[in-house]
Amino acid sequence: MASSVCFGLANDAVMAELERGGKLEGLSKKEAKQLAGSLVKDRVPALAEQIVGRLGNAGFASVEAANGYINIAFDSNRMAERLIGEVLERGPEYGNAPGIDELVMIEHSQPNTHKAFHVGHLRNSCLGVSLSHIMKAAGYRVQDANYIGDIGMHVIKCLWCYQNFHQGEEPADPIARGRWLGEIYAEADARLNYRKDVLDFLLLLSTEDQQFIAAIDRMLKYLWREGGAGDDVVGEDIAYLLGRVANAQPIKDELLYRQDVIPRFWPIVGEQLADAIDHPRILPPVEGAPEPTTTPEERVAVWRKLETHMQEWWVPSMTWRDDVKAMFQLWEERDPDFVNLWEETREWSLADFRRIFDELGASFDIWFFESQVEEPGKQIVRELLEREIAEVSDGLPVVKIDEKLGLKTETYRTLPILRSDGTTLYSTKDLALTRQKFEEHGVDRAIWVVDVRQALYFQQIFKILELMGFEQAGDAYHLPYEMVRLPEGVISSRKGNVPVYDDIRDAVVARAREIIEEKNPEMPLADKERVSWEVAIGSLKYAMLARDNNKMITFDLDEALSFDGHTAPYIQYAHARACRILEHAGVTVEDLAGSLDRFDLGAVASEELSLLQAIAALPDDVRQAAAEYRPLVIANYVFDLAKRFNDFYHACPVLQSEEPVRTARLALVAATRQALANGLGLLGIAAPTVM
RNA sequence: GCCCUCGUAGCUCAAUGGAUAGAGCGCUUGGCUUCGAACCAAGAGGUUGGGGGUUCGAUCCCCUCCGAGGGUACCA
Numbered sequence A: 001m002a003s004s005v006c007f008g009l010a011n012d013a014v015m016a017e018l019e020r021g022g023k024l025e026g027l028s029k030k031e032a033k034q035l036a037g038s039l040v041k042d043r044v045p046a047l048a049e050q051i052v053g054r055l056g057n058a059g060f061a062s063v064e065a066a067n068g069y070i071n072i073a074f075d076s077n078r079m080a081e082r083l084i085g086e087v088l089e090r091g092p093e094y095g096n097a098p099g100i101d102e103l104v105m106i107e108h109s110q111p112n113t114h115k116a117f118h119v120g121h122l123r124n125s126c127l128g129v130s131l132s133h134i135m136k137a138a139g140y141r142v143q144d145a146n147y148i149g150d151i152g153m154h155v156i157k158c159l160w161c162y163q164n165f166h167q168g169e170e171p172a173d174p175i176a177r178g179r180w181l182g183e184i185y186a187e188a189d190a191r192l193n194y195r196k197d198v199l200d201f202l203l204l205l206s207t208e209d210q211q212f213i214a215a216i217d218r219m220l221k222y223l224w225r226e227g228g229a230g231d232d233v234v235g236e237d238i239a240y241l242l243g244r245v246a247n248a249q250p251i252k253d254e255l256l257y258r259q260d261v262i263p264r265f266w267p268i269v270g271e272q273l274a275d276a277i278d279h280p281r282i283l284p285p286v287e288g289a290p291e292p293t294t295t296p297e298e299r300v301a302v303w304r305k306l307e308t309h310m311q312e313w314w315v316p317s318m319t320w321r322d323d324v325k326a327m328f329q330l331w332e333e334r335d336p337d338f339v340n341l342w343e344e345t346r347e348w349s350l351a352d353f354r355r356i357f358d359e360l361g362a363s364f365d366i367w368f369f370e371s372q373v374e375e376p377g378k379q380i381v382r383e384l385l386e387r388e389i390a391e392v393s394d395g396l397p398v399v400k401i402d403e404k405l406g407l408k409t410e411t412y413r414t415l416p417i418l419r420s421d422g423t424t425l426y427s428t429k430d431l432a433l434t435r436q437k438f439e440e441h442g443v444d445r446a447i448w449v450v451d452v453r454q455a456l457y458f459q460q461i462f463k464i465l466e467l468m469g470f471e472q473a474g475d476a477y478h479l480p481y482e483m484v485r486l487p488e489g490v491i492s493s494r495k496g497n498v499p500v501y502d503d504i505r506d507a508v509v510a511r512a513r514e515i516i517e518e519k520n521p522e523m524p525l526a527d528k529e530r531v532s533w534e535v536a537i538g539s540l541k542y543a544m545l546a547r548d549n550n551k552m553i554t555f556d557l558d559e560a561l562s563f564d565g566h567t568a569p570y571i572q573y574a575h576a577r578a579c580r581i582l583e584h585a586g587v588t589v590e591d592l593a594g595s596l597d598r599f600d601l602g603a604v605a606s607e608e609l610s611l612l613q614a615i616a617a618l619p620d621d622v623r624q625a626a627a628e629y630r631p632l633v634i635a636n637y638v639f640d641l642a643k644r645f646n647d648f649y650h651a652c653p654v655l656q657s658e659e660p661v662r663t664a665r666l667a668l669v670a671a672t673r674q675a676l677a678n679g680l681g682l683l684g685i686a687a688p689t690v691m
Numbered sequence B: 001g002c003c004c005u006c007g008u009a010g011c012u013c014a015a016u017g018g019a020u021a022g023a024g025c026g027c028u029u030g031g032c033u034u035c036g037a038a039c040c041a042a043g044a045g046g047u048u049g050g051g052g053g054u055u056c057g058a059u060c061c062c063c064u065c066c067g068a069g070g071g072u073a074c075c076a
Helices: A005-020 A029-055 A076-093 A119-137 A153-166 A174-208 A210-228 A232-246 A261-278 A296-313 A316-332 A336-360 A374-386 A401-405 A426-439 A452-467 A471-475 A501-519 A525-545 A568-585 A589-594 A606-616 A618-628 A632-651 A661-683
Strands: A062-066 A069-073 A103-107 A141-148 A366-369 A391-393 A396-400 A414-416 A445-451 A476-481 A484-486
Touching: A005 A029, A029 A062, A029 A069, A076 A589, A076 A606, A076 A661, A103 A119, A119 A141, A119 A336, A119 A445, A119 A476, A119 A484, A119 A501, A119 A525, A119 A618, A119 A661, A141 A336, A153 A174, A153 A316, A153 A336, A174 A210, A174 A232, A174 A261, A174 A296, A174 A316, A174 A336, A210 A232, A210 A261, A232 A261, A261 A296, A296 A316, A316 A336, A336 A501, A336 A525, A374 A396, A374 A426, A396 A401, A396 A452, A401 A414, A401 A452, A414 A452, A426 A445, A426 A452, A426 A471, A445 A452, A452 A471, A452 A476, A471 A476, A501 A525, A525 A568, A525 A632, A525 A661, A568 A632, A568 A661, A589 A661, A606 A632, A606 A661, A618 A632, A618 A661, A632 A661
Parallel strands: A103 A141, A103 A445, A141 A366, A445 A476
Antiparallel strands: A062 A069, A391 A396, A396 A414
8 A cells, every 4th residue: 555645745844844934935936836846856755754754563564665655564464364255255246335226227239120230239238238237236226228229211221122122032040030131231221322322433533533534525425426326315414424524523313314324334434444554644633633542443443343233223223212211101101011021020130139149148127129119209209399399490390409508609409309201210219218217117327328429419318308307317328439440441331341240259259169179179068169159259348348438449350369468368267277276276265265264375475465456456446437337447457367366376386385375375366266257247258267 | 610539669558646657469588397378577669649737746637739530400
């Protein structure tokens, strides 16, 4: 234990002396401080010495001054005896705080049905699961809530794509259907964005590819000769394209007379792009033109990707967005056939999610579904309109929050609470759900584990409820966390680079299995299966938790596959080693607890002291982690503890040492094992006894 | 424009007002006949983005500038 009070005392003493001596007269405040500052530095060590001299040992094992600090040491053996006694007695409860009569609901994991569960969802679930354990350890009563996005535009898009292009193609294996549905959604997204992608690409070419601009005139003349000569309508379209590209302006597809102009233009664009690579020409730089953001090779790659669907998609895609909107109306009318389809496919995704949550150790007391809060949400909108908190602006109900609060600077802005066609938004549903949490579930505090991009949104929701006079809005907290990225950039279904959870898990489990095969080939088969799973999932979880909430995580599969260093397996390994030592000794925890009245480590080694201090820190760290909603505190704790344990067993032989040290060290090992298991448990990570 | 977050060793990250700013990865060197080497030891590596302020004391709090990312009315 160290104390830094000397600095403050020295400062007071120096200032008092200076004043008494009249040395401060005529000096500005700043000069006085500087003078005092220079004297304080020299004074502190002497003062510390003085205090130590006066204090003597004062009942402590030792009291000494160092660098102006007073270091107080307890009798290590007595402290160790008490600490280890507490750990062994409380067992899995060690570290927990006394109960508090407060019910906290933690909403996390919110995946959307009809979409893939990916590495971004993984961070959310890991955070939610761990926070739930930590809050329980800190004494709160906790309810875990899930909130499934089972309706909304994404569902409609997916079902539209399924019904029009893939009906009857679903895999026979029921457990593969959720994932397959996710792929259908991705295709729906690609189809619905296809026109925009094509036109954006042409705009990109016309802004940064000098050769393309130079060739555009020639290309369009060729197009004219090939198919359009004598057709005035095509001629107009060609003139339009020429004008837009030459001036680097966006092309508007609705202004084209003939929808097949783009598909006919497309192969010529491809030839031109290929030609630009084969015969690069240096064109004079254009004044003020921005540096190209893409290489010719990248441009060809994009062209090829779009080319695969050009003939099939371009013309029909004209009406797709309207088709999707029409389908949304089927939902609004609760069209029986549509509802049947929705229920069936929804269940495919839910089956997938239940399996994944089971793998992740996420259990929920309550499952909320977006589809269930649409009606209560609409009711709240009506109420808000009646009470004139909301108003209709640009054809849809919104709440102008700043205006209602009388704020002059823009802070909460305006939130739409219903679409102009009467269909619900995320906000419609969250208003209802928030009220339900407090009123129907009687919680005292509600926490939302949702990514940071929705920070403003949640402030808006909570403020609107406050405007309604809903007092408990003050007990609603959004816990924001940063995104998961990939080494090559953001995760984006548009780019098709979404790492799906199942794939990552398979890779990591396989790697864990490989290492066990290598290190521990004689392990029984069932153990190999279980342990490789525990290590793999633990490793993934630790990577998600050992980073502060407000820091981006760059997910690198190669790193995830490495189990060395600052990882869960390092900590799990320390735990397994501790278990093995106890197993060799053939003693039970009860034996060791009973031996504590004769506890004697002899001369306590620095590694032992350091380990004891780490074990003792758990209750404080639990408090801090809960107060700050930061599992990172516990992730740091277990790593630090494992590290100190490694130091300990390399420096201090346990089984070979003489009594009474042997038994005392065994008790220390048992306490370490317990603290490691408890810490890992708070993170939702398994503590295998063998690896 | 306005608001939020981040900037620490080559890379990925800790440390939130106190002692000489710590780990991991990577690099160099050493340690398995020993309670399990998924480990340990040693070495190299820092003007904590720049500047100012508050404080006895600042990576941490405040101001400002630079750089990166995100949000900002009918996506969720």
